[in-house]
Amino acid sequence: MEKEYKGYNGTLMLTDTGVIIKRGLKGVLLGGGFLRGDKTIPYKSIVAVQLKKAGMTAGYIQLTLMGGSEAKSGLFESTRDENSINFYSNNEKFEEAKKLIEERIGEGSKPKETNFLDDLSKLAELKEKGILTEEEFQQKKKQILGL
Secondary structure (H helix, E strand, O other): OOEEEEOOOOEEEEOOOEEEEEOOHHHHHHHHOOOOOOEEEEHHHEEEEEEEOOOOOOEEEEEEEOOOOOOOOOHHHHHHOOOEEEEOOOHHHHHHHHHHHHHHHHHHHOOOOOOHHHHHHHHHHHHHOOOOOHHHHHHHHHHHHOO
């Protein structure tokens, strides 16, 4: 998947692994940051997505990152935030981008399914080799089975 969403101060690009914020010369002139290159953000680093639709004023999409200080929201602040893209129109496109990013960051928080049979088989093997005692085996087996 590779999708682009063009704003007036840069382009938001969604890839399979993360988000790329691209700044062109126009983005630099409109507050996107002097000589700021492309910024790649893995989905696992994104904790929230804020969208303010364009209307009487410009809209913006802003990413909040894990461990980062939360940027102040608001149009003026978003023009200076390196994790925001501003736009005059295309609300639907940026709503789609928000939805796709949220789906991707949600995938990372789903608990991983474990194969109980494989875990139990490995556990039995450790017991047979004498690495685990019967008591340790039974205790770990209950833990794996959620008992």
